[in-house]
Amino acid sequence: MLDWSEIILRLGIATLAGGAVGLNRDLRGKPVGVRTLALVSLATSMLTTLADPLRQGGFTDGGSRIVQGIVTGIGFLGAGVIVHSERHFRVRGLTSAACVWLTACIGIMCGAGHWRLVSVSLAVTFVVLLFGGTVERFLHRILGGKGDPASEPIDDSQLSDDGPHQPGK
Known part of the structure; x- marks a missing residue:
């Protein structure tokens, strides 16, 4: 059985780590923030700690099933922040969805004490x-890619609301 200090350490660091990732998302005005990602990381840490994965130096069968369930199920929460905009042919929220999944993994690692x-x-x-977007835009400019679609003007010919791409048409 884990003592109180170990439980507080595992759950506390998981919450702080998830909250730190959430702060980045929050400061950028994204749909998930400090509270959401802190709670995702805390919850996954709780479940992993419950399975006591450090017994015998590795994950037990029960711990493995808990991790599998977390990794599978957390995708539904992440999917909730992905938005497809028909008008601009853009998908938004993929990085925030990845952050939801990532904070779940951080929670698992905290719960396991890694x-x-x-x-x-x-x-x-x-x-x-912090630097991925800048590097991505730089590489697109150098390698001749399309660049960041957010910085390019929208082609008005693609703004049709009555095209064959619309649901039910």
Whole structure:
């Protein structure tokens, strides 16, 4: 049985780590924020801690099933932040959905007590979230890609609301 300090450490760090990723999303005006991602990470940490995965140095059969259920089920929560805009032919919220899934994984690692994995994954996460868009736009310019669609003017000929792409047409 885990003592109180270990439980507080695992659940506390999971909540703070998820909240930190959520703060990045919140500061960028995205549909998920501090509370959502902190709770996702806390909940997954609770379930993983419940399975006591450190018994015998690895995940038990029960712990493995809990992780599988989390990884599968969390996709539904992430899907809720993905929005498809017919008018602009854009899909928005994929990074936020990925952050929901990522914070679930961070919660699993916190619940399992894998602190080095938590530290490295958080560092890599913030490098990607803070600099990924800039690097992506730079590479598109250099390699001749389309670039960031948000910075390009919208082609008015594609704004038809009565085309064959509309549902029920």
